[in-house]
Every structure is written in structure tokens, then in C-alpha cells.
Amino acid sequence: MTRTKASIRLRYAGTVALFLLPSAIPLALFTLVPMAGSLWTSLHEWNLITPMRWVGLDNYVELLGEERTRAAFGHTLYFIAGYLPLVYAGGFGLALLLNRAMRGRNVLRAIYFLPVVSSWVVVALMWKWLLNPASGIVNQLLALVGLDGPGWWTDPDWAMPSIILASAWKDLGFVMVILLAGLQAIPQEYRDAAKVDGATGFKSFRHITFPLLSPATFFVVVISLINGFQVFDQVHVMTGGGPAGASQVVVEQVYDLTFRYGRAGAASALSWLLFVVILLVTLVQIRAQRRWVNYG
Amino acid sequence: MNRTTKAAAALLTAVLAAACAQGSATRETAAEDGKVTLRYFTFSAAPDHVADLDSIVAAFEQQNPRIDVVVETAPFADYFTKLQTSIAGNTAPDTFELNYENFVTYADAGSLLDLDTAATGDDDYQPGVYAAESLKSFNHGGKQLALPASFSTVVLFYNKALFDAAGLPAPTADWTWADEQAAAAKLTDKKKGVYGDFQPVQFFEFYKTLKQAGGEFLSADGKKTTFDSPAGVKAATWLVDKVGSVMPTEAEIGGTADYDTNLFKSGKLAMWHNGIWQFAGMADAPFDWDVVVEPGDQTKASAVFHNAVAASATTKHPAEAWAWSRFLTSSQIMATTRIKNSWELPPVSDQSVLAGYLDAATKPANRQAVFDSLKSIALPPVIARQQEMQDTMTEELSNAAAGRKSVQQALTDAAAKIDGLLG
Numbered sequence: 280m281t282r283t284k285a286s287i288r289l290r291y292a293g294t295v296a297l298f299l300l301p302s303a304i305p306l307a308l309f310t311l312v313p314m315a316g317s318l319w320t321s322l323h324e325w326n327l328i329t330p331m332r333w334v335g336l337d338n339y340v341e342l343l344g345e346e347r348t349r350a351a352f353g354h355t356l357y358f359i360a361g362y363l364p365l366v367y368a369g370g371f372g373l374a375l376l377l378n379r380a381m382r383g384r385n386v387l388r389a390i391y392f393l394p395v396v397s398s399w400v401v402v403a404l405m406w407k408w409l410l411n412p413a414s415g416i417v418n419q420l421l422a423l424v425g426l427d428g429p430g431w432w433t434d435p436d437w438a439m440p441s442i443i444l445a446s447a448w449k450d451l452g453f454v455m456v457i458l459l460a461g462l463q464a465i466p467q468e469y470r471d472a473a474k475v476d477g478a479t480g481f482k483s484f485r486h487i488t489f490p491l492l493s494p495a496t497f498f499v500v501v502i503s504l505i506n507g508f509q510v511f512d513q514v515h516v517m518t519g520g521g522p523a524g525a526s527q528v529v530v531e532q533v534y535d536l537t538f539r540y541g542r543a544g545a546a547s548a549l550s551w552l553l554f555v556v557i558l559l560v561t562l563v564q565i566r567a568q569r570r571w572v573n574y575g
Numbered sequence: 576m577n578r579t580t581k582a583a584a585a586l587l588t589a590v591l592a593a594a595c596a597q598g599s600a601t602r603e604t605a606a607e608d609g610k611v612t613l614r615y616f617t618f619s620a621a622p623d624h625v626a627d628l629d630s631i632v633a634a635f636e637q638q639n640p641r642i643d644v645v646v647e648t649a650p651f652a653d654y655f656t657k658l659q660t661s662i663a664g665n666t667a668p669d670t671f672e673l674n675y676e677n678f679v680t681y682a683d684a685g686s687l688l689d690l691d692t693a694a695t696g697d698d699d700y701q702p703g704v705y706a707a708e709s710l711k712s713f714n715h716g717g718k719q720l721a722l723p724a725s726f727s728t729v730v731l732f733y734n735k736a737l738f739d740a741a742g743l744p745a746p747t748a749d750w751t752w753a754d755e756q757a758a759a760a761k762l763t764d765k766k767k768g769v770y771g772d773f774q775p776v777q778f779f780e781f782y783k784t785l786k787q788a789g790g791e792f793l794s795a796d797g798k799k800t801t802f803d804s805p806a807g808v809k810a811a812t813w814l815v816d817k818v819g820s821v822m823p824t825e826a827e828i829g830g831t832a833d834y835d836t837n838l839f840k841s842g843k844l845a846m847w848h849n850g851i852w853q854f855a856g857m858a859d860a861p862f863d864w865d866v867v868v869e870p871g872d873q874t875k876a877s878a879v880f881h882n883a884v885a886a887s888a889t890t891k892h893p894a895e896a897w898a899w900s901r902f903l904t905s906s907q908i909m910a911t912t913r914i915k916n917s918w919e920l921p922p923v924s925d926q927s928v929l930a931g932y933l934d935a936a937t938k939p940a941n942r943q944a945v946f947d948s949l950k951s952i953a954l955p956p957v958i959a960r961q962q963e964m965q966d967t968m969t970e971e972l973s974n975a976a977a978g979r980k981s982v983q984q985a986l987t988d989a990a991a992k993i994d995g996l997l998g
Contacts, residue, residue: 327663328684346992413829430826435977522825523973538656540963541680 321548326541338548348549350524351532352556354439358528359507361443366503367496369447370454377455378462388459392452399449403516406445407432435525438518442526445513450506454499461495462488493572501564508557529553611895612643615903616658616668619725619882619919621648623856627916634908635899642895655962662686667887669896670903673721675712675881676957682715683959688886690719693897704905709922713883721883722904725919728948729783729878731755731870732839732847732939735863737762737769746846748947750870752787752813755846759821762845771821773835774848776814776976778968779878779955784810786953789873793956798997803990808982809872815976825977839864850880851945854917858937865939868948877948878955882919920945960996967992 321338323331342348377388394402409415410431418428432441465488473483511530514520520527520535527535529549536546620628625648632644647668649657655677661667673681681687694700702710709723731746738745743758759771774780781802782792790806793799802810818824828834836853838844842862848869857864869877884903886896903909910921914932921928933942958964971989974980980988 326680326684327659328681328686345995407830411829412826413831415829430824433825433828433830435974435979521970521973523977523979524970535966538660539966540960541659 317547317550320544321551323544325543327537327543328541331544334544338545339552342545342548342552347527347532348552351527351529351549354526355508355510355528357439358443358446358510359504361440362446362507362510363500363503365443365447366450366454367499369451370499371458373451373455374458374462378459388455391455394449395452395456397449399512400516402449403445403513406441406448406513407517410441410444432518432526433522435521435523438522438526442510442513442517445517446510449513450503454503457495457499458492461492464495465491490573494574497564497568497572501561504560504564505557508553508560610641610643611892612645613670613892613895613899614645614647614668615884615899616647616649616654616661616671618649618651618654618672619852620646621650623852624916624918627912627918631903631906631909631912634906635902638902639895639898642899644899662887665889667889669890669892670884670886670900672724673883673885675883676955676961678713678721678883678885679715679957680959680961681885682720686888687715687720688888688890688893688896690722690886690897690900693886693893694901696894697897697901700901704923704925706922706924709881712881713885721885722900723881723922724884724904725882725913726922727851727880727919728945728952729848729850729880730866730868730944730948732849732853732857732864732866734839734842734845735865736842737845739863745865746867746870748868748944750867752870752872755870756821759817759846763821767843769843770823770838770845772817772846772848773822773838773844774814774817775835776818776969776972778965778972780814780848781810781968781972782955783869783876783878783953784813784872786876787869787871787874788813793958793997797956797958800990800993800997803986806873807986811972811975811982811986813872814972815982818976851917852919854937854939858917860938863938865941866944867941868944871951875951876953877951879949879952880919881922958997963996964993967996 320331322333322335324334324338325331373391377384377391409417412418412428412430412433415431417431421428429437432438469487469491470483473479473487478486509530510528511534514526514528514531515534518526520531530553533546533549533553536542536549615632617628625646628646632646635644636642654672658667658671667686705723709726710719713719713721713723731750733746735745738758741762743761746755746758755772761771763769763771785792785802785807788806788810790804790810791801794801823834823838831837835844835847835849836856839847839849840857840860842860851866868875884900886893886900890896904921905923910923910928911931913919913921914929915935917932917935917937920932923929929946932945935942956964968989971980971985971992974988975982975985
């Protein structure tokens with residue numbers, strides 16, 4: 280029997296499926312199935328210990344009317360507004376610095392990347408300790424130069440800046456690595472050509488480096504924004520959403536609704552609201568990138 | 576190719592099977608020698624009274640050699656999260672502790688074993704050993720769903736040495752807020768790190784001081800909050816104004832665990848609002864200290880905490896769970912262990928058992944204050960969305976303490992939010 284085209288195609292599809300299986304199965308088991316489950320849960324009232332009760336869209340309606348929800352999204356946006364510029368500027372600065380020929384460059388790159396692979400719990404506890412207003416080293420150093428340090432995470436007005444600081448510090452290395460890769464992908468000829476045309480220093484940066492780095496910038500911004508919306512570990516460890524609810528972000532609220540208040544249905548609904556927000560923001564970014572991201 | 580597919584499929588199946596086996600969270604409770612392992616989960620034993628609980632367990636196991644009681648503890652702050660999750664995950668402990676505020680939630684959810692049914696056949700059981708009111712507190716819808724295990728009150732601890740050194744008379748049962756405030760101001764010496772007073776700014780202190788100021792938290796029908804009142808402002812101001820003046824601020828505390836306990840123990844805190852469960856831990860403090868009934872304002876009102884032991888509705892060993900629950904809450908050894916070691920008090924009807932508490936050789940001397948505090952009590956408001964109410968109240972009081980809102984504004988906002996939870 281000769282092999283027909285169809286059977287070859289079938290075998291090809293089988294091979295593809297086989298190679299996709301290792302990632303498809305965990306994706307289905309640990310992402311898609313739980314997502315469907317949470318959508319189902321979001322339409323119920325459930326305190327984890329009694330059987331679920333169908334309530335339709337009540338959870339969504341209730342959440343949208345609650346001041347707590349607005350506050351949680353507000354705090355999350357506050358976090359992003361502080362975190363994103365800080366982590367981008369810091370990561371960019373590091374990338375430019377470590378892109379130059381210098382001694383110990385690789386060691387420094389590795390050191391700046393270390394926090395990225397560290398556990399969030401460890402990093403958050405370390406920052407909590409550094410920023411401890413009673414015994415932390417930061418306020419002790421500030422006192423040396425005659426400054427009265429703030430209450431950091433014990434003060435409602437300083438809790439979010441404390442979390443932003445810790446988060447930017449941890450993620451700097453990630454932004455640095457991506458932008459570094461972007462910088463190194465810029466062909467030297469472009470810079471040389473610009474030089475011949477008389478563009479040096481800032482001009483070269485403005486017209487050559489920055490536009491050609493835009494794909495890497497785009498990637499970093501999309502990922503950082505998604506991470507920003509999902510901020511949780513550092514908040515949970517450093518402040519638990521406090522003091523006085525001043526750092527209660529959306530995912531911390533999801534946690535509290537489930538495990539403190541026995542409102543797993545509302546928590547699932549809030550997760551879906553967050554999902555929709557992230558989806559919309561990402562779609563807008565993908566559309567907008569056509570205008571500013573340069574793949575040339 | 577075909578072989579590879581099969582091999583891969585086999586491998587995958589093996590991995591998944593292993594993962595499932597790993598993930599199985601059910602614990603085997605039947606030991607091989609026919610012994611029954613019974614789990615008991617508690618928040619009130621650790622850290623000071625684990626050994627006391629162990630001695631009660633040992634006595635029980637001696638009488639019931641077939642039952643092996645395994646104690647699991649969690650700090651109060653995490654306890655109910657763990658309990659709720661374990662019930663949801665079908666790994667509920669056979670028996671567990673509940674406080675009065677949370678009892679109703681678990682009773683309504685059908686998570687608790689009907690103990691009357693479980694007690695059938697136990698001819699030794701006499702409900703009369705429990706203080707009648709206590710037993711009734713844990714009867715829900717005509718069913719006894721938990722047995723009262725202990726009660727405790729909050730009193731004013733004071734460091735006698737600091738009062739003596741300052742030439743001030745020690746607090747008495749007649750003290751009011753004004754007396755406390757005047758003494759606290761005189762005793763605070765921030766340069767030496769000495770503070771006059773410590774009373775946490777949170778829900779539990781607020782409902783009590785509200786009652787002391789002559790106010791009520793909820794309306795009689797429980798449908799509306801009534802703390803946004805002059806009495807409420809007075810109570811909240813009483814708590815909030817201590818922060819930073821006679822009491823350390825949050826920044827000074829810096830999130831240190833058991834800060835107030837250690838401050839008092841190190842002799843740097845003159846007055847401390849805390850529960851009688853702290854007696855044992857303070858017994859060896861190297862200075863003279865004592866307790867009095869908390870000062871009041873318009874009236875006296877002391878907080879009483881009431882804990883119970885319940886069994887899981889899904890336990891595989893209801894008879895054993897009943898036997899342990901009954902022993903833990905009414906046996907002679909339980910009562911004497913609690914009294915001898917200054918643990919929370921047993922809710923027994925026989926008052927002569929409690930008399931031993933007054934004769935204890937360890938501090939404080941004025942143990943009579945514990946019983947005096949029961950003469951005028953403030954019970955916590957209990958609603959279906961209890962934890963949300965507590966968190967909201969604490970959050971708004973913290974806003975006032977941090978100076979982000981006026982006390983009046985904080986109470987108005989808290990009242991609006993909590994009214995929304997009552998609906």
C-alpha cells in the first residue's frame with residue numbers, strides 16, 4: 280500500500296499534537312479548567328463550607344456597587360503608576376550602563392538579575408526589615424544625615440510607596456536583561472552611519488537607539504503592566520493590604536473575600552473583572568504599538 | 576514513531592498517576608492496631624498552654640486506650656482561615672475549637688456534628704455539669720452543636736513597681752477613664768522607653784469601650800448600627816488619643832510580634848488592657864504586678880470571650896469525637912488543669928471548682944477581679960458577615976489613629992459600610 284497524502288498529513292498532525300501535549304496538558308489542567316471553574320463559581324454564593332447557591336450575576340452587580348472594589352482598583356493603579364516608570368527607568372539605566380565594555384560586566388549583570396530569581400516572600404521580608412521604622416537600616420541611615428524617616432509600611436500614606444520600592448528593586452534585573460538583549464540587537468552599522476551624518480550622543484540615542492529598542496520596550500511594558508495588575512505576594516507579606524486598607528490591591532481583595540470573608544463566589548467574580556481589565560489594557564497596547572513600535 | 580508515542584503516553588500516565596497520588600490530601604486516621612486517631616484543632620493552647628492540654632490528652636487516653644488524640648494548633652489570626660479551608664477540602668479535623676463569634680457561621684453551614692445524637696448511649700453524660708447559660712450559648716436551632724470549653728475576660732494589668740516609683744496610688748476597681756488617663760500621662764517617659772498605657776485600636780476594644788461610654792453597637796433589632804453617636808465618638812477618641820501620647824505608635828512598634836506582651840514583661844509598660852490568658856506567661860515577670868477590673872466611663876463593661884469544642888459533621892468517629900469533647904470540656908482534670916495553670920476558666924456549674932482559682936500561689940494577687948469583671952459584661956455584636964464587620968471597624972479606627980480622618984468621619988464611614996453588611 281502506498282502512502283497517500285492524507286495519511287502523511289495525519290501523521291504530521293499527530294507529530295505536532297505529540298509535541299504540543301507536554302505544554303497543552305498542564306495548560307488545560309492548571310489554567311483552563313480552573314478558569315472555567317472560577318467562572319462557574321462566580322455565578323454562585325459560596326463560603327467554601329456550605330453547598331454553592333446559584334445567584335446569577337449578583338456577585339458582579341454587588342462588587343461594582345461596592346466602594347471596596349473601587350478602592351482596590353484605585354490602589355492597584357496607584358501601584359502601577361509608581362512601579363512602572365521606576366522599574367523601566369531603572370532597568371533602562373542599568374541596561375545602558377552594562378552594555379558598555381567594562382570590567383566585571385558579566386558579574387554585575389548576574390548580580391542585578393539575582394533578585395528576579397529570588398522568592399518573593401524572602402524579598403518582601405527583607406524589605407520589610409530594611410524599611411522597619413523602629414529598627415530598620417534605612418531609617419537609621421536617614422537619621423545619620425539628620426532626616427526623620429517615615430513610618431514606611433506602618434503608615435497608611437507610605438505603605439504603597441514601600442511596596443513599590445521593593446517591587447521595582449526586585450524586577451529591575453528582568454527589565455535590564457530584556458532591554459540589554461534589545462540593545463545588542465541594534466546593528467553597529469546604524470550607529471556608524473549616524474555618526475557619519477553627524478549624530479552623536481543624545482541625538483544618536485534619540486533617533487537610533489530608542490526607536491530600535493521599541494520592540495523590547497513594548498514587551499517589557501506589557502509584561503510589567505500585567506504583573507502590576509496582579510500584584511499580590513509582596514502586598515500580602517509586607518502589609519496584608521493595610522494599614523487601614525491603604526494597600527488593599529485587587530488580588531489581596533480576592534484573597535480576603537475567599538479566605539477571610541467566605542465569599543468565594545464574589546472573589547471569583549472579582550478575578551474575572553480583573554481579567555477583563557487586563558485583557559482590555561493589553562488589547563489597547565497591542566493596537567497602539569503599531570504607532571510607536573518600530574520593527575525595522 | 577509508534578513506539579515513541581506509546582512510550583510517551585505510558586510515561587505521561589505514570590507521571591499523572593504519581594501526581595494524583597501525591598495530591599491526595601486525605602489522611603489515614605485508622606491505625607493498624609485498631610486504635611482510632613482523633614484530630615483536635617485549637618487556637619487557645621499555643622504557646623503558653625500546650626503542655627497543659629497535653630496533660631488533659633494524656634488523662635483522656637489513659638481512660639480511653641483505644642483513642643489517640645492528635646493536637647494541632649494555629650495562632651488565632653490564621654486559625655479560622657485554616658479551619659475553613661480544611662472543611663472545604665474534606666480534611667476537617669474530627670474535633671476543633673470555636674469561639675462564640677464564629678460558632679453561628681459554622682452551625683448555619685451544617686459543618687458541626689449534632690452532639691445530642693452522638694451522646695446517645697453515653698449514660699455518664701450530665702448536662703448539669705456545665706453552667707446552664709454557657710451550654711445554651713452553643714445550642715443552635717434546638718441542637719447542641721458544641722460544648723462550652725472555656726471563658727476568659729479582659730482586665731487591666733498594671734505594673735505596681737512603676738506606680739510605686741512614681742509615687743502614684745495603684746488602680747482600684749473604682750477607677751474611671753479619667754483616672755486611667757491621668758496616671759498614664761504621668762507614667763509615660765518616652766526617653767526611657769516607658770509607656771503609660773496599651774490598648775489596641777481595633778474592633779474588640781471599641782465595642783467594649785462603647786458600652787463603657789454608655790453606647791450600643793447595634794440597634795435592638797440588629798438591623799442598624801448605632802455607634803455613630805456621641806458615646807461612639809467618646810469611645811473611639813478614648814482609644815485613638817492614646818496612640819502616640821501614652822502608647823507607642825505603629826511606627827514605633829514596627830510590626831514586632833507580641834510587642835505589648837514583651838513591653839509589659841520588660842517592665843516598661845505601666846497599664847495594659849489584656850486577657851486573663853496572659854497570667855501564666857507573666858507569672859515569672861521580675862517585678863510586682865496585679866490586675867483590676869477595667870476602668871469604665873458611664874458604666875463598667877468587661878469583654879468576655881467564650882470558646883467551645885465542636886465535632887466535624889463529617890468525622891468518621893462520632894462516638895470517639897463525643898467522648899473527647901465531653902472529657903475536654905467537663906472532666907475534673909480539665910477543670911483543675913485550667914485553674915492550677917491560670918489558663919482560661921472552665922464553664923462549670925460547680926462554683927466550688929472555681930474557688931481554687933482564687934487560692935493560686937502565682938500572680939496576680941487580685942484574682943477576684945476576674946470574677947468581678949463578670950458582673951458587668953459587654954458581649955460582641957454577632958452578625959452573619961462577622962469578619963467583614965470587624966475588619967471594617969478596625970480599618971476606620973486605624974484611619975482615625977493615623978490622622979487620616981477625624982474620629983467623627985471614621986465612625987460615620989464605618990457605620991455606612993457596616994449598615995451595608997447587615998442587609
